[in-house]
Amino acid sequence: MSWHPQYRSSKFRHVYGKAASKEKCYDCVPITHNVHDNHFCAVNPHFIAVVTECAGGGAFLVIPIHQTGKLDPHYPKICGHKGNVLDIKWNPFNDFVIASCSEDATVKIWDIPKHLLTRNITSPKKELLGHVRRVCLIEWHPTANNILFSSGYDYKIMIWNLDTKEDVISNPVKILEAHKDVVLSMSFNTDGSLLATACRDRKIRLIDPRAGTVLQEASYKSHRVNKVLFLGNVKKLFSTGTSRWNNRQIALWDQNDLSVPLLEEDLDGSSGLLFPFYDSDTHMLYVVGKGDGNIRYYEISSEKPYLNYLMEYRSHLPQKGIGMMPKRGLEVSACEIFRFYKLIPTKSLIEPISMIVPRRSESFQEDIYPLTTGTQPALTAQEWLNGVNKGPLLVSLRPGSGAVSSVTQFLEPEALMKTTDLSQHQGWGERMPLDDMQKTSEIKDSRKQLKVEEKLLKKEQMRLSNGFDIFECPPPKTENELLQMFYRQQEEIRRLRELVNQRDVQIKQLELELRNLCVDTGSY
Numbered sequence: 305m306s307w308h309p310q311y312r313s314s315k316f317r318h319v320y321g322k323a324a325s326k327e328k329c330y331d332c333v334p335i336t337h338n339v340h341d342n343h344f345c346a347v348n349p350h351f352i353a354v355v356t357e358c359a360g361g362g363a364f365l366v367i368p369i370h371q372t373g374k375l376d377p378h379y380p381k382i383c384g385h386k387g388n389v390l391d392i393k394w395n396p397f398n399d400f401v402i403a404s405c406s407e408d409a410t411v412k413i414w415d416i417p418k419h420l421l422t423r424n425i426t427s428p429k430k431e432l433l434g435h436v437r438r439v440c441l442i443e444w445h446p447t448a449n450n451i452l453f454s455s456g457y458d459y460k461i462m463i464w465n466l467d468t469k470e471d472v473i474s475n476p477v478k479i480l481e482a483h484k485d486v487v488l489s490m491s492f493n494t495d496g497s498l499l500a501t502a503c504r505d506r507k508i509r510l511i512d513p514r515a516g517t518v519l520q521e522a523s524y525k526s527h528r529v530n531k532v533l534f535l536g537n538v539k540k541l542f543s544t545g546t547s548r549w550n551n552r553q554i555a556l557w558d559q560n561d562l563s564v565p566l567l568e569e570d571l572d573g574s575s576g577l578l579f580p581f582y583d584s585d586t587h588m589l590y591v592v593g594k595g596d597g598n599i600r601y602y603e604i605s606s607e608k609p610y611l612n613y614l615m616e617y618r619s620h621l622p623q624k625g626i627g628m629m630p631k632r633g634l635e636v637s638a639c640e641i642f643r644f645y646k647l648i649p650t651k652s653l654i655e656p657i658s659m660i661v662p663r664r665s666e667s668f669q670e671d672i673y674p675l676t677t678g679t680q681p682a683l684t685a686q687e688w689l690n691g692v693n694k695g696p697l698l699v700s701l702r703p704g705s706g707a708v709s710s711v712t713q714f715l716e717p718e719a720l721m722k723t724t725d726l727s728q729h730q731g732w733g734e735r736m737p738l739d740d741m742q743k744t745s746e747i748k749d750s751r752k753q754l755k756v757e758e759k760l761l762k763k764e765q766m767r768l769s770n771g772f773d774i775f776e777c778p779p780p781k782t783e784n785e786l787l788q789m790f791y792r793q794q795e796e797i798r799r800l801r802e803l804v805n806q807r808d809v810q811i812k813q814l815e816l817e818l819r820n821l822c823v824d825t826g827s828y
Contacts, residue, residue, distance in 0.1 A: 314612070315661065315672060316588055316603055319641065321617030322658045330367060330654035331374045335624060335647050340390050340440065341488070341530070341577045341594070345627030345654070346402065347645050348394045351416065352627060353402055354647065354654065355389045356381065362389035362406045366416050369633075380421040382414055384428050390440050396630075397449055397681045401429070405439035411454050413466060433474045434462050441487060446496045447696050448688035449681035453499070453513070455487040461501070463513060467685045477689060482511060482518045488529075493559075494536030494584070495682075497693045502532040508543060508562060514691065522562035527555045533580040535589075538604055540566070542589060544578035552578055554591060556610055567610055571600070581628055585676050586641055588614075590659075592626050599644065599657070617657065624649045631676040636701050639663045641672055665795050673701045 336344055336355040344355040347369070355364045363383035367375065387407030395401040400418060405411045412428035437457035445451035450466035461483070462476035485504040492499055498519070499511045508522040508529055522529075529545040541557040543565075551573050555565040571578070576595030582604075583590075589611070591600045597619030603612045627645035634640045635658075642659040661672055678699035683692055699705070 314603055314614075316586060316614060316641075318662050319588075319601065319614060319659055320662065321599060322660055323619065324656040324658070328372050328656060330372055331652065332377065333365065333367075333375050333652050333654055335649040335652060335654075336388070337649065338388055338390070340388075342391050342440070342625065343579065343627060344392075344625035345645055345647055346392045346394050347627040347629045347633075348399045349630065349633030350399045351394075351402075352645060352654065353382075353392050353394070354627075355392060355625075358383055361386050362408070364389050364392055364404060366402070366421065368420065380424045382425045384412055384414075384426045385410065387438065390438065391442050393442050393444055396444055396446065396677075397679055399679070403442050403444070403452055405442045405454060405456075407438040409433075409435045409438055409456065411435075411439055411442060411452070411464070413452075429471070430466060431472045432462075432464050432476075433472060434464075434476050434479075435460065441490055443490045443492070445688065446492050446494070446677075447682040447694055448496060448685055449683065450685045451496075451688060453490060455490060455501075457486055459483045459485060459487070461487060461490070461499075461513075465685045465689065478514065478516060480511060480513065480516050482509060482516070489531040489533075491532055491534040492536075493534045495693045495695045496688070498534070500532050500534050500541055502529045502543065502545075506545070508532050508541065508557070510541075510559070510562065514689065520560075520562045522557065524555075524563075524565060527553055527565060527568055529555075530577055531580055533582055535582055535584075535604060537584045538587070538606055540604070540610070542580055542582065544580055544591065550575075552576075552593070554578065554580075554611075569611070579626055581642075583631075583642055585631060585674050586672065588642070590642065590644075592623065592644070594624065595622050597621050597623060601659070617659075619646075621646075621648050621651070621653075621655070623647055627654075631701065632678070632699065634701070636668060636673055636703070637666050639669060639672065664791055666792060667795075667799070668702050670702075675700055 330352065333354060334357045336357055338344070338355070346353045350369055351366050352369055353364055353366045358381065361383060362385035363381040365379065365381055382404070385404065385406035385408055389404050389406050392402060392404045395403070400416045402414050402416060403411060404414065411432035413430040414425065415429045432454065435454065435456035435458055439454050439456040441455040443453045445453070452464045452466060453461060454464065455461045459481070461480040463478040463480070464473060465477045483501065483503050487501050487503055489502040490499060497512070499513045501509045501511060503509065506528040509518050510520040511518055526548055527543065527545055529543045532541060532543045535542055539559040541559060541562070543555045543557065545553055545555070547553045547570055551570040553568060553570050555568040557565050574593065574596060576593050579592040579594065581590040581592065587604045589602045589604055591602070599617040601614050601616070603614055604610065605612060623646045625647040629643040629645070634643055638658070639661040640658045641661055644657045646655045646657055648655060661669070663669060675698035677696040680697045682694040682697050
């Protein structure tokens with residue numbers, strides 16, 4: 305059982321959840337009382353959007369991510385829907401575009417201004433009209449730009465291409481009619497070529513969205529599924545639901561065989577829904593219970609037992625919905641690997657919860673921050689519709705780094721011809737001058753590298769005072785903060801000593817190379 309696993313080495317065995325202080329929460333937010341089983345919250349590095357209570361239609365709030373504290377009761381809303389808003393999702397490639405769906409059977413696309421909202425927004429950028437009953441789910445495609453999926457109570461999944469000039473789109477590019485009941489959950493694999501769905505008929509379906517065909521169907525009667533999640537990089541599916549005895553249950557499935565789950569496990573007897581979240585960078589899986597304050601987290605492995613229980617974050621405040629910050633919005637200096645935004649309607653509060661790997665060093669930790677999905681789409685909408693598959697474009701979370709191209713860099717043909725010609729026409733008598741040239745060029749390169757490193761060190765010393773950032777970190781006020789600052793100083797001193805030792809070694813190597821070069825030129 306994954307509750308009592310054998311001892312295993314893992315970087316994430318001691319991950320813990322840390323709730324934000326009262327000053328960093330969002331207070332006086334009128335959270336919706338709708339009983340629909342959705343997140344009701346969407347987050348990106350600039351904004352947090354939350355579905356709110358509104359008379360005479362549906363609305364949601366868009367709050368700047370740094371605007372914490374009490375919210376003005378007259379804060380402007382996005383209120384163009386005629387029915388309750390059931391789902392909201394930010395565009396993964398544009399932090400200022402959000403989609404919403406409602407009981408009025410429409411999907412609307414909104415442009416959010418970069419400055420603070422001063423009045424209600426009532427007119428959307430685009431309106432999608434195709435469903436005949438209320439729309440309960442929307443999902444953006446993970447790699448193709450401007451492709452949106454929507455699902456409604458008409459049992460249809462519609463694929464929309466937003467790369468058009470029309471403000472009102474009435475014809476979706478594809479309609480999937482594989483379901484005989486309401487779709488409860490949708491999830492894509494890594495490149496967006498496959499779609500997994502959970503339906504109210506308790507079946508999991510694996511669908512090719514462009515062809516509209518059902519590739520596999522799971523009708524395992526011991527597990528009544530509510531939510532399904534694609535674990536794309538390990539080729540598995542994870543689902544939450546209930547057992548025959550109405551216990552909350554989780555199950556893990558092989559993507560290529562949905563006849564029987566690889567693993568199923570009862571959690572407890574509560575009645576609230578379980579929302580799964582997967583971090584493909586760390587292979588960590590989070591299970592959030594609706595109506596309780598618990599967040600369980602696991603580590604996924606490719607070998608048995610597949611699901612390794614790590615820990616559980618507990619809180620006495622129950623959550624109605626939950627939002628998730630993308631990896632590019634996390635605080636890497638604090639070793640934060642995941643962040644939830646917990647909706648607490650009883651207190652009209654949104655509480656951030658950070659999942660942290662406990663480490664003393666504040667330098668960038670490459671082992672827990674691999675390359676992650678960036679903000680650039682890998683495909684245009686038309687390319688994906690034409691059948692092209694491509695994985696997401698990756699970026700590094702290291703401060704100051706940019707996007708990483710997935711295309712291998714090759715030499716230009718002209719440069720390649722020059723190098724081959726040089727190697728063919730080089731004679732034995734010219735070998736010694738070439739070696740000398742290589743040595744002198746290596747010395748020049750190493751000198752340049754030393755100068756660049758010295759400049760960077762000077763800039764860092766100007767910005768850092770006693771090992772902490774004087775622009776971001778205030779002076780310590782309590783004894784605990786003072787101890788943390790002391791450990792930080794010790795770590796900075798150790799790092800600077802290592803840097804000085806490396807410089808001494810480089811200087812000695814350069815002196816030795818210069819001496820050898822002088823001896824060689826004197827002998828010839």
